[in-house]
Amino acid sequence: MRQFTAIVNPTAGGSAGVPVLLQVARLLREAGAELETEYSRSLAHAQELARDAGRRHRVVLAVGGDGISGAVGGALSGTGTLFGLVPAGRGNDFARALGLPTDPEALARVLLHGDPRSVDTIEVHSAHGRGVVLGSVYAGVDALANRHANRSALFKGAASYYAGGLRAVATWRPAAYQVTVDGERLAHRGYTVVAANSAYYGSGRIIAPGARLDDGLLEVVMIREAPRRLFFTLMKELRSGAHVHRPEVRIVRGREVRIEADREVPYGADGEVDAVLPVTARVLPGALAVLC
Template identity: 50%
Template sequence: MIRDAFTAVVNPAAGSGTAAATMISLARALRESGARVRVTYSRSLPHATELAAAAAGRGDTVLAAGGDGLAGAVAAGLTGTTAELGLVPAGRGNDLARAVPLPRDDPATFAAALRERPSRPIDVAMAGDRVVLGSVCAGLDSVANDAANRWRLPRRPIAYQIAAVLVLARWHPVTYDLRVDGVPERVRGNTVVAANCAWYGGALKIAPAALLDDGLLELVTIGEMSRRRLVPVLTAMRRGAHVGMPGITSRPIREVTIATDRPIPFYADGEKLPAGPVTVRVRPAALHLIGA
């Protein structure tokens, strides 16, 4: 299969403004290979969803050029259709792209992959009405994400990990009331993550068992423990080696409702959700992703 028509939805603010330049180089390579390319720029995440839906209606392959939040917004315009999505990672985290091994170092090679590589149906998570490609989190990680978005930290993946260390100094565990596949349970701990993708937080492998196409989510909980014990857990996440450490659980689920005993931010794909509680459920085989 050779794809001939593309619409790129670009977040012009992503990557400290570098997303547009990244997409311009790729668009040039696609055109030189014989494809038609329309480049559009989003004003907001809802606008990105609108642009994606319009492109799908024209029969175009849709490219999301930005970070994980933009990818989720573009996916929202394509979910449940036959339109195909291609990821052009140009944000700070780019965690979903780590699960999609396309050659991206050279624009011409990347363009060839986008035109020729097959797509595959993948699952999405639904956080209420929000389409989520990566994960939903509530805890130390979501507070760190909130801080990374507010503070003047490097526009690189390490920013999330810097924020986590800074937040940790004043952090106190949370009591979670969960309903997991209809069964209530209470957990006291540091975070709850419902993951569709293995990575989050700028290359932390939070859910090593998570697969994009298994019809399931992976529920990861990090229980109550001292700050001294949390530091090696954060380090082990880089390799996904935290799973199995004392106080940490990981299991496949289809749906979870998360409520907390105090107000904390809930985040999905690096973007803030409305205040909790939030119900997260899997929607199997809902999106066609190139290279998955």
């Protein structure tokens, strides 16, 4: 029987993580599994807790949204420790990419009996340091929108992403990017560059429909300069992934991506956006074992 350590972000999804965990925890314990719970004070603290649990050969669960999932999963990347998710945040995009159920009983069955799946992670290098994340690295108006969403006191959940997006687009000036994919330099002027491991970001928006978690590649999505009215249309098309058919969208694939710009442009990764370009993202194939 598996032994679990749950690492909880107490503020995820408006503190939704604790009641969700309580439901799942009851089911795990009724099945005979051991579960201990740790509450993180910060993402760095969550990573410390995850590494410690991994050294004790426990299955480590991230309870919350993409921020804590990325932090905990990144800390466990390359260690062989089994990783599980209890989605309880605003976005839950990595859980969505894995196809995890939201029903507590179904999720408990996955955690108790699911086979591990080896998925890729993303090693990130910038002036802010080195880290490992799970879903995507995005630089431009979407990172600015995510920053607005994180700081929103008026809107919650998916609404905060939509409101943040409207605010960001209304003030965005297209940036001149230099994007280097596996050594090939590409000039790009526009709204954003996304190096995606997962198809989803921004609370269910399908930014990279062709992205796969286990193919050893990053899907690099570049949205070029366009009239603001058209960009709002593109935002709506992110719900289905139809934006990829627009001539303003260019997609390439590669193992390593460096993103630079002609001015200070924010970038984000797994919902955390307190950084600016330049940044380098490199795929780590099959580096994380996930229960799904």
